Structure formats: structure tokens, C-alpha cells
Amino acid sequence: MCGIIGYVGETEEHDALDVLLEGLSGLEYRGYDSAGIALANGSIAVRKKEGELSALESALEGEALAGDAVGIGHTRWSTHGPPSDRNAHPHTDADGRVAVVHNGIIENYQPLREELADGGVTFESDTDTEVVPHLIAAFLEAGLDREDAFRRAIGRLEGSYAIAAVFEGEETIYAARNESPLVLGLGDDGHYLASDVPAFIRYTDRVIYVDDGEFATLTPETVTVTDADGRVVETTVETIEWDAEDAGKSGYDHYMLKEIHEQPSALRECLRGRVNELERSITLEELPALEWEGPVQFVACGTSYHAAMFGAGLLESRGVPARPYLASEYTAAERPVGPDSLVVAVTQSGETADTMRALREANAAGATTVGVTNVVGSSAAREADHVLYIRAGPEIGVAATKSFASQQAALTMLACALSETDAGDVVRALRDVPDGIQTVLDTSTAREVAEAYEDADAYFFIGRGPQYPVALEGALKLKEITYKHAEGFAAGELKHGPLALVTDNTPVFAVVVGDGERARKTVGNVKEVEARGAPVVAVTDGQTDIERYADHVLEVPAGDELAGAILANVQLQLVSYWVAHRLDRSIDKPRNLAKSVTVE
The missing domain is CATH 3.40.50.10490 (Glucose-6-phosphate isomerase like protein; domain 1)
Known part of the structure; x- marks a missing residue:
């Protein structure tokens, strides 16, 4: 969902603005609808824009914001309030003393908001997050120092959160976590925090994972993790075993296509x-x-x-x-x-x-x-x-x-x-x-199938046994990245209702592997579809006669049902990719969706 990046370090080595923008780019895959940054060497400078990161980058062109050594950034996936400049993060208190970014949901934000409003606070957004900087400011006015004010504010919150805050004129980031991911990066010339490693993998592969209920304080020289009572927590530094190049597109048009083609090596590593x-x-x-x-x-x-x-x-x-x-x-x-x-x-x-x-x-x-x-x-x-x-x-x-x-x-x-x-x-x-997947990738005719059915009214996917979850997954992939209507069914259930929706513009993708009873029964279901004029795409290893009832065939190497279910899924992934490609969809960042869904 939302993405967080933070950096505090040496300005002569890395400029905070550059680090933040690159970090936000590394978090785009999580899904978002606005982006923003806050720099805090002197007074806090906040810039945020609805839309893609490019909109924020365009707004920053010509601004004299370079040279800062500390800052936080955010990509927002809307929960409270629609996508807009005013609802984008970071959020500040009324005097601009503190800026905050937040991933998660503050469940008790409404009573907190009412309490603060009764005390004279005017809110500038619809978000749950904005209560946090105002709470911090209230504790500052009560005489607490910055760290204690941050801790007291966090103590008032109920719900899930990863929160990072910066204060004007201080090269320190304060952060806290509860049921929302937060990872720290240890660099030679500064330190990082983020909701996920890709945000800073270019700079360091040494990380500390923050646990629920813990707080982190980052300065250019130190990283300290403490519990709710302020006691220092013993942490473990882990090394990430992949690098920035592994997370790149490697010449492919989209991450999705690259990752489909990485499946042979991914399976070998799994095994x-x-x-x-x-x-x-x-x-x-x-x-x-x-x-x-x-x-x-x-x-x-x-x-x-x-x-x-x-x-x-x-x-x-x-x-x-x-x-x-x-x-x-x-x-x-x-x-x-x-x-x-x-x-x-x-x-x-x-x-x-x-x-x-x-x-x-x-x-x-x-x-x-x-x-x-x-x-x-x-x-x-x-x-x-x-x-x-x-x-x-x-x-x-x-x-x-x-x-x-x-x-x-x-x-x-x-x-x-x-x-x-x-x-x-x-x-x-x-x-x-793994070799079977490579064969599918080398020989697939999914692109031709996509060309034939890109204008379909809807898409049905059917399978039995191990192929049933694959049918559901095939339908989900098509929905996610093409925005077309698709449904998956246990093959035998078509005749119990969904068959009423079958037309000559509703292609049915039938996963049929092996030659057992399940495969033979699925062939029977395909005959029912074919008799009603629906086009049929068979995903098969050729051990049945389903090809004679199919308009198109997507082949997988012959084997048992288990292997066939994994191989058939690859063909359906390719179909979804090529349909989305022909429809010019945002394949890697489909609308309204997020990679890591960190809210309920």
C-alpha cells in the first residue's frame, strides 16, 4: 500500500531530495495515487502532488531544495479522503514544526480529531494521518522535548501504522511501527528507513527490521531502536541477498513480463x-x-x-x-x-x-x-x-x-x-x-490468443482439482491488469448457473492436463460450452482430445496434474499480459491496487 522513505546523512555524499525521489520510485510498485516529500534541515519544506511520481518531480523542477541532509517521502494509497494534493502526505502541524508520513490506518483518529479541533486545531485534510503532527505539536507546547512528544503522540494511537517524523532544524528522523512494515538501512554515509527494501537497495544491503511496538531514531551517525518504555532493543543486522539490478526491468518492457520469464530460475531456487x-x-x-x-x-x-x-x-x-x-x-x-x-x-x-x-x-x-x-x-x-x-x-x-x-x-x-x-x-x-516453464515461455502462442480475444465481453476460466485454483488465478490476473470482466469456476459448476452468461463473445479458457477422470469430465464441460457457441481456448498437455473442441490451444509439456497446474498457470499469465499490452493498460501498476496490502 502506501510507501515510506526516509534518509539522514552527509550532504556532500548524497542529497536527501535525490535519495527520497529515487526511493519513492522504488516503491511505486506498491500502488499509490499521490506522492510527497518533506525536507527539514532548516524550516520544513513540504511538496506533494496528486497523481504519479512524475507529477511531483515536475512540480519540483526549478525549486532550490537541493542540499538538505534529512527528509522523508511518501506514496499514498487512499483510505481516508480521495486522492488530492491536500490529502497527500507528508502532513504538518499548524506552525510547520513537524512533518509526518504514515502507512496504515489510525482507528481512533475521529475522537482524536474532535479533541484537537476542540482545542483550536484546524485540519487541512480528510486523512486520519493529520492528527499525528497536531498531537506531537500539542505535546511540544506542553513542554516535552521532540522525542518525548513523538512517543507520547504515538502512545495515543490505536490501529496499524508505520510512522516517520522530522522536525525543523534537526538532522534526526523519529519512527515507530505497529502492524505495518518498517525497515532500516545502514549506510556508510547515512541511514535510511522505508516500508520496503527496494526503496534504498541502491545505497545499502544492510538492514534492521523494526518490530511492532518499537521506535527508531536515526541520525547521520547512529541508528537506535527502543521499546515503548525507551529501553534500547538489541537488534540483528541482516544482509539482503539481492541488489538493485535484480529489482530492475533488465530490458523487458514491464516488470511483470520480466518476472514471468524469471519463473524457471525462481523455481530452481525454491527447490x-x-x-x-x-x-x-x-x-x-x-x-x-x-x-x-x-x-x-x-x-x-x-x-x-x-x-x-x-x-x-x-x-x-x-x-x-x-x-x-x-x-x-x-x-x-x-x-x-x-x-x-x-x-x-x-x-x-x-x-x-x-x-x-x-x-x-x-x-x-x-x-x-x-x-x-x-x-x-x-x-x-x-x-x-x-x-x-x-x-x-x-x-x-x-x-x-x-x-x-x-x-x-x-x-x-x-x-x-x-x-x-x-x-x-x-x-x-x-x-x-523449471524446464517445462522454459518450454512454455519459448513456444507460447498466448500473444495470438490475446489478439483474437482482446475485445471479448467477458472471460471464463475453468478447471478441476489442482487446475481449479489455477483457473481462479487466471481470472484474477486478467481482471487485475486488463480491467476486463473475468471469472474462474470449478468446471462442473458451469452448468449450475454461469452457463447462462456464455455467448459467442465469451471465450472460455479450459485447463485440461493429464488423462484421468477429472480431465475427461472437463472435456465434457468444454463440449457443453462449445455447443452453445462460445469460443474455447484449451490449455492442455495433449493427453485428451480436447483440441478437437477448441478454437485455440495453449500447449504445456506432458506430465502429471501437479506439474501441469504450474505450467498451465504460466500460459494464462502470458494471455493476461498480452491482452493488457494490447489495451495499453498500466501493467505494473494497475489502477486502485497495491502490491502489499497493509490495511484491512
Whole structure:
């Protein structure tokens, strides 16, 4: 969601304005509708604009703001008040003594706003954030120093937040975190803070992850992390294992296309050291022998929920009761969760607010928890009892691609580990997946399919078993980046209502791999569609006769259902990409969406 960047350092080495603008550029993938910066060497200079970062950069042209050594920046994803210059961050107090940026939601902002208004404060925005600088100012007027005023103001807040503040005439950034990501970067010539590492990866790869309830104070020389009572917290400095080049486009037109093409290497990294072909075994050293008695519960949102469905289905097929839950609908009080439960939280960023709330409820209920995430040091990685990293590498495009494939692979291995069943079939399937994806990338005709159906009224996606979550994910990708209507269905459900919507301008994408009963039944569903005049696109490995009923065929290498589900997804990603490309959509930054959804 919103993005935060902060820098304090040596002006002769880095200019704060340049660092902030580059940092905001590195956070654009998170989704935003306005941007702003505040510089604070002398008096605080705030500049902010509705729209893309380029609008802010244009507004800054010709301004004499260079030379500052401390500042904060922000990209806003609207929650309280529409996108506008006045609602953009940073926000200040009435006298311009302090400027604040904020990611999250302050749940008690309305009574705080009323209290401040009763005291004579006039608000300039509709946001929940603006109460923070006014609270700080009130404590300053009561005689507190800047750090204590900041701490007292934070103590009044309820909700989720990552907050950074700067004061006029002081080369210091004050920050605090609760249920919203905040990471510190340690440089040789200054220090950084951000909501995510890409904001400052060009300058440093040494980071400290701030935990809930902690405060950070950054000066050009020092970084100090303290608890709510002001006691210094012992921190761990971690090294990021990727660099700025890994997070670039590498010559591709869009991050999404680059990340689709990175899937073979991402899968190999996910499997490395975990799949033993000689012994036909899978070993997850991160996970000890887990003990639980009830069904396994998966909690996730969006694309990660589709991966959770995929993983739960694999566990069920191996004799372990499992169920996926939408994290936004999950409450421990309404679910059979307790000390005998195993709860698996699936989240690419490790910061998804709904998933983190569900994970915390499971922890509070005494369940054993596993976080399946892509981000080392994320909230999910730190708060779950155990963590399984998917190792997809940095993913910048808002629409998840390589992280979904890596989640599929990671959850497949997890299913084997939890079921304690023979892994030979899975080892064989996973071994061939990276090369199979490369074959799809090299031979796909998805671009021609996109050209044929870019003007369709709607798009349907169908599949059975492991292919059902892939159908849902295919529909989600098309919605996200093309803004066209798309729906995914279990193939057998078409005849129970959705078939009424089928027309000759409603292409149906049918995922059919293998030659088992599920595949044969899906062919039957395709016949129903074909008989009603709808165009059919078959995503298939050719083991059935579905091609004879299809108008177009997207081929995947022959294999079992498991591998086929991962490979078929790549074809559907490519279809979505090329439809969006032909419609000239904002592929990497689709409207209204964010990469890391840190509000509920």
C-alpha cells in the first residue's frame, strides 16, 4: 500500500531530495495515487502532488531544495479522503514544526480529531494521518522535548501504522511501527528507513527490521531502536541477498513480463537443497517434526489464497484433512483452532494485514503456525512459529506471477512433509517443472490468443482439482491488469448457473492436463460450452482430445496434474499480459491496487 522513505546523512555524499525521489520510485510498485516529500534541515519544506511520481518531480523542477541532509517521502494509497494534493502526505502541524508520513490506518483518529479541533486545531485534510503532527505539536507546547512528544503522540494511537517524523532544524528522523512494515538501512554515509527494501537497495544491503511496538531514531551517525518504555532493543543486522539490478526491468518492457520469464530460475531456487532426486525425497530443514491433531488450516488473500487452495487440495489428496480460509473472513473464535491446530499463513510480502491478523489470532489460540512467505525478516517470518521461504526473489509488479509459481512448489513440498507419504511422484513432477516453464515461455502462442480475444465481453476460466485454483488465478490476473470482466469456476459448476452468461463473445479458457477422470469430465464441460457457441481456448498437455473442441490451444509439456497446474498457470499469465499490452493498460501498476496490502 502506501510507501515510506526516509534518509539522514552527509550532504556532500548524497542529497536527501535525490535519495527520497529515487526511493519513492522504488516503491511505486506498491500502488499509490499521490506522492510527497518533506525536507527539514532548516524550516520544513513540504511538496506533494496528486497523481504519479512524475507529477511531483515536475512540480519540483526549478525549486532550490537541493542540499538538505534529512527528509522523508511518501506514496499514498487512499483510505481516508480521495486522492488530492491536500490529502497527500507528508502532513504538518499548524506552525510547520513537524512533518509526518504514515502507512496504515489510525482507528481512533475521529475522537482524536474532535479533541484537537476542540482545542483550536484546524485540519487541512480528510486523512486520519493529520492528527499525528497536531498531537506531537500539542505535546511540544506542553513542554516535552521532540522525542518525548513523538512517543507520547504515538502512545495515543490505536490501529496499524508505520510512522516517520522530522522536525525543523534537526538532522534526526523519529519512527515507530505497529502492524505495518518498517525497515532500516545502514549506510556508510547515512541511514535510511522505508516500508520496503527496494526503496534504498541502491545505497545499502544492510538492514534492521523494526518490530511492532518499537521506535527508531536515526541520525547521520547512529541508528537506535527502543521499546515503548525507551529501553534500547538489541537488534540483528541482516544482509539482503539481492541488489538493485535484480529489482530492475533488465530490458523487458514491464516488470511483470520480466518476472514471468524469471519463473524457471525462481523455481530452481525454491527447490534447491530441498528436493533430492537420487533419494526421491523432500527435506524442509526449516520445519521440524510438527505435531497437531486437527485439520490443517491455510489463511491467505488474493493470489496467495489460490496457492493455499492448491496446497490444501494436495494435502487432502494425501490423506491429511486441510482447508483454506480467506484471511479476511477468518476469526479464531469461529474456527476450530487451538493448541492442536496447525495454521499455515501464505503471504508473498509477509505483511498482508488480513493474513497477519489471522496469524496473530492463531498464535493467540495456541496453534502451531507456519509462515510461507517470500520476504526474509517480514512480519510473517518473525511472528510465525516456523517459516518456509519460497525464494522467488524480488517481485515488483503488482500482479503476482513468479511468487505464485513458487508458492505452488513450496506448498507441494510442504504437503509431502506434513503427510509423511512417499514423495517419489512429487520429486519427479517438480524436477521437470523449471524446464517445462522454459518450454512454455519459448513456444507460447498466448500473444495470438490475446489478439483474437482482446475485445471479448467477458472471460471464463475453468478447471478441476489442482487446475481449479489455477483457473481462479487466471481470472484474477486478467481482471487485475486488463480491467476486463473475468471469472474462474470449478468446471462442473458451469452448468449450475454461469452457463447462462456464455455467448459467442465469451471465450472460455479450459485447463485440461493429464488423462484421468477429472480431465475427461472437463472435456465434457468444454463440449457443453462449445455447443452453445462460445469460443474455447484449451490449455492442455495433449493427453485428451480436447483440441478437437477448441478454437485455440495453449500447449504445456506432458506430465502429471501437479506439474501441469504450474505450467498451465504460466500460459494464462502470458494471455493476461498480452491482452493488457494490447489495451495499453498500466501493467505494473494497475489502477486502485497495491502490491502489499497493509490495511484491512
